[in-house]
Amino acid sequence: MFRGLTIGEFAQLTHLSVRTLRRYHESGLLEPASVDPASGYRYYTAGQIPAAQVIHRLRELDVPLADVAKILATEDAAERADLVAGHLRRLEEELARTRAAVVSLQRLLSPGAGGFDVELRSVAARTVAAVEDVVDHEDVLSWFDRAMAELDAATAGLPPLGPPGGRYANELFTGGRGAVLVHRPVADPPTRGRVRPVELPPAELAVVVHNGPHDDIDVTYGRLGAWVVDHALAVDGPVHETYVVGPRDNPDPATWRTEIGWPVFRLASSP
Secondary structure, three states: OOOOEEHHHHHHHHOOOHHHHHHHHHHOOOOOOEEOOOOOOEEEOHHHHHHHHHHHHHHHOOOOHHHHHHHHHOOOHHHHHHHHHHHHHHHHHHHHHHHHHHHHHHHHHOOOOOOOOOEEEEEOOEEEEEEEEEEEHHHHHHHHHHHHHHHHHHHOOOOEOOOOEEEEOHHHHHOOEEEEEEEEOEOOOOOEOOEEEEEEOOEEEEEEEEEOOHHHHHHHHHHHHHHHHHOOOEOOOOEEEEEEEOOOOOOOHHHOEEEEEEEEOOOOOOO
16 A cells, blocks of 8 residues: 655655644645545655645745635646736735835834924915815825826926925825815916816915835824924914925935925014
8 A cells, every 4th residue: 555755754845844734635735645544644745745845935925825726726837927926016015015114113213313394384376287086095196196197198298387296185184085186387287187277375384305205204294293283383274295306207216305284374474
């Protein structure tokens, strides 16, 4: 009677624990070559080692068992590669989010690091080319990308009068849904699709510059908001962002410069 490798021997060769091999057998992911009907002992063959090693590597990458089964069951090499590539992309996205969270945490734990210069600025009324909508907070980034693409197309060739910007209603942050407006200051703003001329009212803002990627822009928001509250200047109104240098200007996030403007009380003019 064929016996092959015991489960203990197979575990040593594949670096999969006996407990794990039993679980894979029960789930149908990696069944032994034979099972002794009298003792219930599991036996494997040397030919099963590569499959076990593939499973080991996939599980090290946190590929779910159901996806591992799909990969092993797929005979088409291209389809198998696509399944693995899809999971690797998800891992890279998760890694990017983790890195962003680490950067934010480091800034929060070192509040005194780096300069924090706030400028009190009067912004005059102006007419801009804009796209405006009521958006769920979780959809803001995708909405922003589409709206800016429409603005870019509608204002192509028109003389720019400043960098693009956005206004974000308080309800977007407090209630998870609110009015969002993105704009480009250009001469003779056009009407095209969702793009239309909008007159922005004058505003008094406390402005700070956020340098670099937007992964930790919430930290800058928090510091600016605290500064405004500490100085008893806060008023209701949308938060302003001005994209002095952004992804459309330079793909390197280290070069990005975003001005955040918090509405404040109108300042009295000096005599």
